[in-house]
Amino acid sequence: MKKLAIWGAGGTGIQIIEIAQWQNEEEHIWDEIFFVDNWKPEDEEIYGARNLHFDTVKECYSPEQVEFVIALGEPRDKKLRFEEIRAAGYGFGKVIAPNARVSRSATLGEGFVALDGVLVEPLSVVGDCVMAGDYAAIGHGSVIGDYCHVGASSNIGGDNVFGDEVFLGLHCATKQGIKIGSYSVIGMGGIVLNDVPESVIMAGVPAKKIKDRDDEMRVF
Amino acid sequence: MKKLAIWGAGGTGIQIIEIAQWQNEEEHIWDEIFFVDNWKPEDEEIYGARNLHFDTVKECYSPEQVEFVIALGEPRDKKLRFEEIRAAGYGFGKVIAPNARVSRSATLGEGFVALDGVLVEPLSVVGDCVMAGDYAAIGHGSVIGDYCHVGASSNIGGDNVFGDEVFLGLHCATKQGIKIGSYSVIGMGGIVLNDVPESVIMAGVPAKKIKDRDDEMRVF
Amino acid sequence: MKKLAIWGAGGTGIQIIEIAQWQNEEEHIWDEIFFVDNWKPEDEEIYGARNLHFDTVKECYSPEQVEFVIALGEPRDKKLRFEEIRAAGYGFGKVIAPNARVSRSATLGEGFVALDGVLVEPLSVVGDCVMAGDYAAIGHGSVIGDYCHVGASSNIGGDNVFGDEVFLGLHCATKQGIKIGSYSVIGMGGIVLNDVPESVIMAGVPAKKIKDRDDEMRVF
Known part of the structure; x- marks a missing residue:
């Protein structure tokens, strides 16, 4: 043990x-x-x-x-x-809350952390070192890169593709089929209706680009 | 069986x-x-x-x-x-996730589908062929028409009245007492503070009319 | 009994x-x-x-x-x-739904009410007569005053400090470390990124001040 x-x-x-x-x-x-x-x-x-x-x-x-x-x-x-x-x-x-539910057809990377009530839907593929906050959901067929963070109460739609190091804040949602490039950040409450390129910071309803994200810029 | x-x-x-x-x-x-x-x-x-x-x-x-x-x-x-x-x-x-909760006083139509963690609150009346996504909630005393869709993480307030074929996207919420007319669509993240007429498309915080919805227009 | x-x-x-x-x-x-x-x-x-x-x-x-x-x-x-x-x-x-989860290190005041799936995270301190709606979450280390209301699907970030009689509507979220003064109201869907003074009404993404709240003004 x-x-x-x-x-x-x-x-x-x-x-x-x-x-x-x-x-x-x-x-x-x-x-x-x-x-x-x-x-x-x-x-x-x-x-x-x-x-x-x-x-x-x-x-x-x-x-x-x-x-x-x-x-x-x-x-x-x-x-x-x-x-x-x-x-x-x-x-x-892997730390997975007993009240979370991971689909039998989902694939989880190493070091996955799922807090209360997290849902990992069918056929999704989650990279290494991803964390999902309370009641976050990762949509069916979505592919999530390494080191991503999915904020509490956030909802990733079906068939999304996330690069590495994507940060979704609290209470975000993404539409079916969205692609988010590596290193991009969606601020709290952001609703993502269109693809997001790499290394940008988005916010709002619908989410719009606030600024580029340079290598030194931290989420917190 | x-x-x-x-x-x-x-x-x-x-x-x-x-x-x-x-x-x-x-x-x-x-x-x-x-x-x-x-x-x-x-x-x-x-x-x-x-x-x-x-x-x-x-x-x-x-x-x-x-x-x-x-x-x-x-x-x-x-x-x-x-x-x-x-x-x-x-x-x-009816397909109802074991971790959903339907009030003992709610009435469900035929073909109801409730994914993970859906809540159907007391005294609500849900029409035929309604689907509610993950963690969606249908408020107490609300009356939901036939063929409606309640997106994941959406929250219908108490005493709402929805017509038929209403589509609530992901992460929407409606205030206590709202009426939404048939065939109307609330886009992802829409927060509905006022009654919505028939056949319109609304979005935003608070939700505003984007355009009319004609008969041929599809949600997806 | x-x-x-x-x-x-x-x-x-x-x-x-x-x-x-x-x-x-x-x-x-x-x-x-x-x-x-x-x-x-x-x-x-x-x-x-x-x-x-x-x-x-x-x-x-x-x-x-x-x-x-x-x-x-x-x-x-x-x-x-x-x-x-x-x-x-x-x-x-205290009325606490069996599917809610209160951290072993949280402190709850008298008359606490938690509906379905409410989360009270570690080290939080909740005042008297607080109610949390369906799937609301009170963040780790947060201190919530007396008579507050946390709307369904709302998410209070970590280390927040709320005064008394704060009202968070449906589907709100607050950033890590936020302070909200007594008697203030966050309207439905409000995303709070900055501290909020006493007795104001805020709404939007991000939440902005709509007006002051005088003593006679009611939430409903």
Whole structure:
């Protein structure tokens, strides 16, 4: 039995650990769930769990003993941490709320995180290190790239294609058949009716381009 | 024990068959679930189910043996198919996700389809051949006409009155007490604060009229 | 075993009694659930339950025998009734749908009402007499004042601070870290990206000030 390491002990990490504990009560897949947060001390508990620095994890546990999920919202940070963890030889688990529903025909990448009531519809293909917030839905036949974030209560229509590192804020929706290019961001409440190119920031109803997104620009 | 025939084997049909299979695991109401799609071949399985053409159904099964639901989004198409099926003497079933909740005082028409987490609130009256997408809610005391579509994550307020063939897109909401005339369409993300006449297309926050809807105009 | 009194037998009251009956089937906390509505007759049943006037309740039952929740949307009315009930010596219960999920680290005030699928996330602190509609979510670490209303499908981001008597309509969302002053109203579909002062009415995507709210102004 493995341990689950949640990278990031902020608000998102605490949401995820509570879901993971609930999942573990039902599925008994991990013998411990702890945080990995290099910016917080190792000697105090966070939300009832240990916090370890990544160097400590590498010293104490082999890749056979621990699997990770990443509790960060910023897609670029997720990618950097994902690559760092993988380079150290560790793999990734999945945290899926017991009240979420993943279609039997959906394909999930490594490190998938689904909070309460998430729906992954038939024939969708979800990349690595994707997180979906409360009541988010990923439409049938949609293909979602790596490191994407799907905000709570957001709804991806059927047959969408998302590149990597796409960020959908809270309460967004996309029409059937939409393509969103890598690194683009849809701001809270954005309703996407047309294809979105790479590296732009969109917002509104319907969503319009606010500005380009350069490499240094952060979602938060 | 009857068979369930799902008219339409596209993306919506596949969503519905998965829900129907889940419902059937819990309620054991059908001895087979299959598709009816005249535009797809009869000799190959779709999502693990048989596809039959409607003529074949009529040859092989009596109305006592099969009941239908319709997996089409376009209200006009739903009406045409509903009438064709009924004219052939067949009746309609209901597909209701086990995690949906229908009030004990709600009244549901024939052929109702409710995907994950749909709520039908107390004292509401829902017409024939209505479909409600994931996490859609039909408000208390609301009266919904025939062939309406309630998009995923949409929320109909209390005491609304909808005519027939109303289409609410993804992520819409209507205020308490709203009336929406037959054949009108509310585009994705539309927030309806005032009554809507017949045969218009509305969109936005708050929703405003975009154009009239003539008889030939299709939602998709 | 106490009785549960639901103050208000309108549409909201009927939604709440159905949830309370469901909760009671699972938790067996009340030996009767009835309405208290001074504007409706005492001699007829409403939704299968007795209706009593408040004077009758005070004559017939001691504070040890009855606890209340309030089924009103208007925050000011909730406050007045809450104070009236408390002044008469009675306390408040909680109505929480069995499919809602309250974090183990959240703190709930008296008289909390959560309809279907409500989420109260970790470390949030919710004041007295707050109601959350279907699929509403209260973000992690958020502090919600007394008599607030969180509309169905609304999503409060993490680490928000709401004053008292805040009204969030249907389908609203607030960004991480937002502060909303007391007595302010966010209209249906409002997306709140910046702090909101006291006593204003906001609407739109993003939400902008529509007008000030004076003391006499009602939400409904």
